[in-house]
Amino acid sequence: MMVYEKKNIRVYIQPAFLICVLVLAAGGVGMSVTTRRLGIILKKEPLPLRKSLELLDEGDLAPYRIVPPKLKIKNEEILKTLGTEDYIQWVLEDTEETADSAVKRCLLFITYYRLPDRVPHVPEECWTGGGYQKLRAEGIKLEINDNMSFKASIPAKYLVFGPKKASLWQSRVRIPNLYFFKVNGQYAGSRQEARMALNKNLFGKYSYFCKVELVFNRSSATPSKTAAVAASEKLLAVILPVLEENHWPKWEK
Numbered sequence: 001m002m003v004y005e006k007k008n009i010r011v012y013i014q015p016a017f018l019i020c021v022l023v024l025a026a027g028g029v030g031m032s033v034t035t036r037r038l039g040i041i042l043k044k045e046p047l048p049l050r051k052s053l054e055l056l057d058e059g060d061l062a063p064y065r066i067v068p069p070k071l072k073i074k075n076e077e078i079l080k081t082l083g084t085e086d087y088i089q090w091v092l093e094d095t096e097e098t099a100d101s102a103v104k105r106c107l108l109f110i111t112y113y114r115l116p117d118r119v120p121h122v123p124e125e126c127w128t129g130g131g132y133q134k135l136r137a138e139g140i141k142l143e144i145n146d147n148m149s150f151k152a153s154i155p156a157k158y159l160v161f162g163p164k165k166a167s168l169w170q171s172r173v174r175i176p177n178l179y180f181f182k183v184n185g186q187y188a189g190s191r192q193e194a195r196m197a198l199n200k201n202l203f204g205k206y207s208y209f210c211k212v213e214l215v216f217n218r219s220s221a222t223p224s225k226t227a228a229v230a231a232s233e234k235l236l237a238v239i240l241p242v243l244e245e246n247h248w249p250k251w252e253k
Helices: 002-012 015-038 076-082 123-129 191-200 225-247
Strands: 064-067 086-094 105-113 132-145 151-163 175-183 186-188 209-215
Touching (some): 105 225, 123 151, 132 175, 151 225, 175 191, 191 209, 209 225
Antiparallel strands (some): 086 105, 175 186
């Protein structure tokens, strides 16, 4: 046993091994010095919302109304997985739609991350972890126009989920879901795009991202893709200008 340990020790005092250690150590120090000289900021400082999402003025949402109660996550483990306490989870009703419309109500789920080092909690993981399977996924463009001052073409993801194990009456359940991100002043249509946008901010002192998600699971009828996208564009034309003007940080490059 002692002979084996001595042989192992000799490996670590060989010149070649020691040179490798010194080179790696010097490289680490050199990289740290280089990032400081270039002005690269690796560790960001927290950037809070200008105004809490929970203080979003319901009077600004017409023709939508909030269906009580405003949903709150009470499970500490779920909240920890979510990675933030800056969120709203509201069911909104379009008062201009007929009572039997498949898009009359939708769940609006917005999460804000003031100190992002990752991009957690995307619907693909959330829904599949909750006993559903992904039936459809594609990138889309949401064309938003409030007919006033806000106009944007936003990349987003369109998904459809259904139960993994379902009874006969549940087998036809389909849940359309759309989501996108706002990252450091720009929109991103996927988690990968959001990470790329965060990584571009080498010299900024702050970084943030926000996920906006719409879920159409409040009706016995399933809206078509066309109907879900159109309903999303209508709602976002109302709420995005409010978020931009009152809540999200004013981002300057």
